[in-house]
Amino acid sequence: MEQSYPNLIPALPELWLALGALVLLMLGVFRTNHVRRTVNNAAALMLAVAFFLVFAVGPTHQVTFSGLFVSDGFTLFMKALVLLGSGAVLVMSKPYLVDKDIFRFEYPVLVVTATLGMLMMVSANDMLSLYLGLELQSLSLYVLAAFNRDRQRSTEAGLKYFVLGALSSGMLLYGISLIYGFSGTTNFTILAGLYSGGATPSVGVLVGLVFVLAGLAFKISAAPFHMWTPDVYEGAPTPVTAFFAAAPKIAAMALVVRLLMGTFQGLVADWQQLVVFLSIASMVVGAFLALVQTNIKRLMAYSSIGHVGFALVGLAAGTTEGVTSLLVYMAIYLSMTLGAFACILSMRHKEGMCEDISDLAGLAKNQPRMAAALAIFMFSLAGIPLLAGFFGKLLVFLAAISAGLYTLALIGVLASVVGAFYYLRIVKIMYFDEPADAFEAPESRSIGLVMGVTAALNSPLSFFLISPLVAWAGAAAGALVL
Amino acid sequence: MIAALSFYLFATVTLLAGLMVILSRNPVHSVLFLILAFFSAAALFVLLGAEFLAMVLIIVYVGAVAVLFLFVVMMLDIDYVQLREGFAQYMPIGGIIGLMLLAELIMVATARMVDPPIGLGSGPAIPDADAVTNTEALGRLLYTDYIYAFQTAGLVLLVAMIGAIVLTHRKRPGVKRQVIADQISRTAKDAIEVVKVKSGEGI
Numbered sequence: 061m062e063q064s065y066p067n068l069i070p071a072l073p074e075l076w077l078a079l080g081a082l083v084l085l086m087l088g089v090f091r092t093n094h095v096r097r098t099v100n101n102a103a104a105l106m107l108a109v110a111f112f113l114v115f116a117v118g119p120t121h122q123v124t125f126s127g128l129f130v131s132d133g134f135t136l137f138m139k140a141l142v143l144l145g146s147g148a149v150l151v152m153s154k155p156y157l158v159d160k161d162i163f164r165f166e167y168p169v170l171v172v173t174a175t176l177g178m179l180m181m182v183s184a185n186d187m188l189s190l191y192l193g194l195e196l197q198s199l200s201l202y203v204l205a206a207f208n209r210d211r212q213r214s215t216e217a218g219l220k221y222f223v224l225g226a227l228s229s230g231m232l233l234y235g236i237s238l239i240y241g242f243s244g245t246t247n248f249t250i251l252a253g254l255y256s257g258g259a260t261p262s263v264g265v266l267v268g269l270v271f272v273l274a275g276l277a278f279k280i281s282a283a284p285f286h287m288w289t290p291d292v293y294e295g296a297p298t299p300v301t302a303f304f305a306a307a308p309k310i311a312a313m314a315l316v317v318r319l320l321m322g323t324f325q326g327l328v329a330d331w332q333q334l335v336v337f338l339s340i341a342s343m344v345v346g347a348f349l350a351l352v353q354t355n356i357k358r359l360m361a362y363s364s365i366g367h368v369g370f371a372l373v374g375l376a377a378g379t380t381e382g383v384t385s386l387l388v389y390m391a392i393y394l395s396m397t398l399g400a401f402a403c404i405l406s407m408r409h410k411e412g413m414c415e416d417i418s419d420l421a422g423l424a425k426n427q428p429r430m431a432a433a434l435a436i437f438m439f440s441l442a443g444i445p446l447l448a449g450f451f452g453k454l455l456v457f458l459a460a461i462s463a464g465l466y467t468l469a470l471i472g473v474l475a476s477v478v479g480a481f482y483y484l485r486i487v488k489i490m491y492f493d494e495p496a497d498a499f500e501a502p503e504s505r506s507i508g509l510v511m512g513v514t515a516a517l518n519s520p521l522s523f524f525l526i527s528p529l530v531a532w533a534g535a536a537a538g539a540l541v542l
Numbered sequence: 543m544i545a546a547l548s549f550y551l552f553a554t555v556t557l558l559a560g561l562m563v564i565l566s567r568n569p570v571h572s573v574l575f576l577i578l579a580f581f582s583a584a585a586l587f588v589l590l591g592a593e594f595l596a597m598v599l600i601i602v603y604v605g606a607v608a609v610l611f612l613f614v615v616m617m618l619d620i621d622y623v624q625l626r627e628g629f630a631q632y633m634p635i636g637g638i639i640g641l642m643l644l645a646e647l648i649m650v651a652t653a654r655m656v657d658p659p660i661g662l663g664s665g666p667a668i669p670d671a672d673a674v675t676n677t678e679a680l681g682r683l684l685y686t687d688y689i690y691a692f693q694t695a696g697l698v699l700l701v702a703m704i705g706a707i708v709l710t711h712r713k714r715p716g717v718k719r720q721v722i723a724d725q726i727s728r729t730a731k732d733a734i735e736v737v738k739v740k741s742g743e744g745i
Binding site (some may be wrong): 064066071078085113126128129165166169170173176180188189192193195196199201202206207208218238240242243244254259262263264267473 | 615646649650653659660686687688691693695697698700701702704705706707708709740
């Protein structure tokens with residue numbers, strides 16, 4: 061039998077990160093003194109190089125590793141977003157970790173392995189690689205959630221995430237086994253071929269698909285699988301929460317989109333109602349439960365649940381236009397979330413970090429620039445016209461309407477009106493309430509940089525960026541939906 | 543004839559041993575029955591012509607996993623009465639979920655009979671048993687066809703190890719550790735003091 065070696069070129073970013081994580085680990089283990097900063101900076105640099113490697117691989121459709129791995133325009137788009145999210149979080153993490161005395165070299169290593177898992181999820185072309193990538197990412201995230209191991213809240217968050225994550229993995233695997241048992245294959249390309257011609261699938265495949273979707277809905281924290289989100293977001297160290305809200309959501313969303321639109325597109329009629337349900341439930345839960353929160357991390361958790369719901373509106377449309385709007389929405393969501401968390405990471409009194417919404421009172425007088433940035437993020441998250449968040453919402457609702465889902469679009473608009481209340485409440489607290497204690501001036505320039513760049517991206521300037529973004533997302537969606 | 547007889551023999555032993563694993567009151571006996579089940583399952587593999595899998599089953603499961611189980615069972619003092627305490631409380635909801643899963647399984651299994659899988663045989667081709675040995679066929683699958691999955695699994699295990707160390711390893715102050723460099727660099731001067739003792743006076 062002739063030996064054939066797999067084509068490694070499409071997986072260059074993954075290989076680079078895998079080898080890099082090992083090198084960083086060795087560096088951290090064997091040179092213990094004062095190496096934490098070096099490892100952190102090296103990790104951020106590695107993510108930047110991986111970002112360029114993703115573009116070097118390019119948008120051509122390539123399948124390698126016996127059909128386990130795919131690289132195309134869609135993976136290019138999603139990997140770029142994931143790497144931006146991870147990299148931004150990594151450069152923002154240091155002050156908080158130093159403050160809590162948990163700045164250890166394992167942190168950047170785990171962030172890199174989690175990012176590697178996300179890239180593998182995005183590039184999965186088989187149930188096998190889907191599951192392995194997901195587990196690599198989840199396992200790193202469980203540890204990161206419990207990273208502040210001496211604090212009860214953090215360990216509780218890690219344990220809760222771990223137990224519920226294991227449960228969701230179980231559901232996912234059960235679904236995968238059903239799909240495999242009834243179709244005879246786990247490969248996405250072959251599955252797409254089997255069900256594209258309007259062939260009626262057997263009940264087993266549909267039941268399996270429901271289970272897989274439930275498992276993935278847990279990972280994107282779509283209601284009714286969102287129960288873990290507020291507790292984990294609140295308990296985990298803030299940079300880790302920022303990471304949770306940014307990168308893994310995008311990777312898991314990429315999986316959902318590839319599975320539903322790329323693989324089971326022929327079964328749109330069967331999964332559409334599920335996605336509509338997930339979407340409505342998430343939007344409603346995100347809008348109403350966030351109203352009563354006092355902790356800003358918990359608020360961001362409910363906000364992220366709601367935004368997943370809005371993004372799923374685009375998927376529910378089941379069209380290329382819908383996928384395009386979802387991709388645009390996720391890109392905008394990434395910039396809004398990173399910016400908001402850059403502000404949360406700057407909330408530091410003399411006694412330490414604080415995370416109550418009431419601590420923001422009168423921020424406009426104490427730190428006008430940070431208040432202005434946070435106001436932009438809040439307006440953008442609420443979807444006020446002319447800011448980036450508005451265009452995201454507009455596109456997903458337009459996609460839903462052109463697919464005839466009027467009720468869904470209507471509920472979405474109503475939910476975003478309710479949601480606007482609590483975003484605007486923060487702006488009101490910052491600008492019109494009696495000033496609370498001033499925050500300490502940030503010592504790290506990188507947080508200010510992330511805040512500034514994302515604020516610029518979300519400001520009305522985004523008007524000029526939106527059409528190239530839509531064009532790029534359209535190309536990515538076109539690569540996925542054949 | 544002999545093959546059929548031995549299949550039924552080993553299959554019966556496997557089933558009975560499996561039953562005893564959950565029925566015996568003493569957890570050590572459970573583990574021993576588990577080992578019996580592994581052995582008879584290995585025999586079934588040999589009957590199927592999968593001798594490599596049979597050996598791996600014995601070496602890995604009996605040699606490592608079951609022994610580990612034994613250690614855990616012996617070392618952990620588990621109070622089984624306490625474990626069963628909440629049983630009645632969770633019984634109704636657990637039973638309902640179990641019944642639902644059973645109904646789904648039955649539905650799914652009956653659907654499979656009328657509707658066989660349509661994409662079978664699309665994976666890597668199964669090699670001819672006479673041309674390739676068991677070990678080689680498995681090796682090709684693991685290290686050639688599925689090298690990506692194999693390596694990723696390795697990374698997952700690495701992350702698990704890092705996680706365990708991050709979450710549990712502590713530097714305890716005041717622990718006397720062996721420092722070999724210190725031991726070697728000791729000289730007679732550091733360790734021995736020569737004292738002249740005058741007779742009758744002591745030190």
